[in-house]
Amino acid sequence: MPVTILRLACAWATVVAFLLFGDALLGRLGEPVMAALVFAWLLGVIIWAAFGVVHEAEVLAGRLGEPYGTLILTLSIVIIEVALISAVMLGAKGAPTLGRDTMFAVLMIVLNGVVGIGLLVGGLRHFAQSYNMKGASSYLAVIIPLTVIPLVLPNFTTSTAEGTLTVLQSVSFSVFTLALYGAFLVLQTGRHRSFFVEPTREQAPPVRSAPHGRAPDPDEIEIVEDDGHEDPGGSTWSHVLLLLATILPIVILAKSLAVVLDFGIARLGAPVALGGILIAMVVFTPECIAALRAISANQLQRAINLCLGAAASTLGLTVPAVLAIGLFTGQEVVLGLSGANMIILAMTLLLSTLTFTGTRTTMLEGAVHLSVFFVFLVLVFSP
Template sequence: MSPEAVAPTPPTFTPKLLIRPAIAWATVTLFLIFGSDWMAQLSRHEIGLSLFAWLFCIIVWVAFGVVHEAEELASLLGEPLGTLVLTLSIVIIEVVLISAVMLGAGDTATLARDTMYAVLMIVLNGVVGLGLLIGGMRHHEQAFNLHGASAFLAVIIPLATIALVLPKFVESTSDGTLTAVQAVAFSILTVALYGLFLWLQTGRHKGYFVALRSDTDENIPAEPPPPPRTPKKGEFALHLVLLLVNILPIVILSKSLAKVLDYGIAATGAPVALGGVIIAMLVFTPEGIAAVSAIRRDELTRAINLCLGAAASTVGLTVPAVLLIGLITGKPVVLGLPAASIVLLASTLMLSTLTFSGWRTTMLEGAVHLSMFVVFLVLVFSP
């Protein structure tokens, strides 16, 4: 039957699709009207805690909406484009939140570094560890596409080293910052490397990032991904609009959350690195849940694409953004990690390479990654 023989039906508009963005935009309206008065009363702890809890819950809830709409677009675009849309949507939120805090009045020199480091630890140790542990309990062993995992790690290791380790050892500065020349050169290099990876991921080597059709013969390459689902009339546009409608409130509310977070850390004397951990958890909670859910369904390749893709895009997109903000505003951007964090990062990257060097994973890898995540948490509160 020809395509013209069946008229596509338009997507169904249900009130449920609009509840989440409606509440988010109502919150935006309230903060635009009363936000200045509320921010002036942050010294009252009950108000500060209430505003933080309100903004945190709303942003996380709306981020779930972003994930949902990105998943819908993923089913229309097919893999690996679908996972890429989800990953980039989440990273855009992360960059916006970091930028909002950096443009505030507090001392935010290490915020980008702490957030990127926290994302790598949460994703590569927390989410991967929990997912592999649960997957091993349910499925004993899980197969994945080794080519894709190897490609991700081949990009993550140099990007993380250039962004978070190398600035600690350059001779031109002594505080983990970069000179203007170094910042521009490293930003261009980071964007170029990540851009090349995206080109290969979505083009020539897209077969590396889809699940293997056979797990009985390790020498059989991945088959081409299944074709994307044919959208109904207006379906793609609907989900794209809803994706933007869910992202924009997060962008607007990020400035208010930045003020509350900055004041709270200063007033309580909490570790400065806690701000980066909170932003990382805020942004990647929905994607982390999506990855763990994929592992429970024995879709380990998709979970790896989400986790390792988040790690690669975080460094590949955040570093140029924050360095550009630093160059424009003149604010210092400290990227070099402390010695203990460098050791933990290097151990995590090495462990990830070993975990994804074979064709299958078990509970053991999950338990080891979770132990590294516990070490990270301890060092946040007791450096």
């Protein structure tokens, strides 16, 4: 609890400081040392607060069970992401591809980077890991249309310039996206909740590592019960309030961080897509660490709920938000990916489908996903 209080005090003190002196601090970004200090200050506070969001969400996860726990975490993180994107779009008014770049970066980070590292770590520690195939398949069934329609289809429509949508298309796609994601949430927390919990021994018995690389015998099967975190006590509602109190300063500080990011990228002449990648990394780093911890504890289903849930939530909430900002402000919003990125996206979706259509995962799938992630990073700096 002392750490939680210190974290909240630091976050809200930073909010007060930028509300009172923000204009003066941001007005000195032309000074390299001052710009670096302001960036480090904001970035450190936001990431530390984001870890607080993860902590409170994990406490609620332990009390409410799956899939509510990971759902609370992913929705909290995506709210922060949408706030950052909105702050940049409303502040710079010249970032037509920011929403697209951020969503694509999130997909690459969670579906290739985190999944790749996680499956490698899980394979080393547990040989092969089991999960609930129905849950993973349900995620992918939602992620594929939520990805292809906003990020690929705009390149092939003829009513507007390549990569953009008409007003009718923007409104229709936003409604469709929200409706599909809403229906998924209803089913995930309702009649299909069992799809998103750890599989039973009969469904897919987990396998632990065997000595000398030998495939384990049935007698060596072991279930890992460790939930990965301790409950600090207190009422559930108190942790809900702490979660909201930790999210709010991140949302408020998002605008200031957006100004620094926009200035830094322009000054350094860095690739435009780097802004979206930085936002994705800042926002999703704590959640990615939570997913890797779950995999290390042999809780692959929780990690899948975090990774695939992050992808679905990002698409389901960011697309309508970005299109709404474009419609209300008159800004051009470019959603269609480049040709090379469409190929990387198609490969990612295909590999994810192959990876999560069995009952267990191994290190091989992790190595393949990680290689695609490295290709994505190379293309950012060398299109």
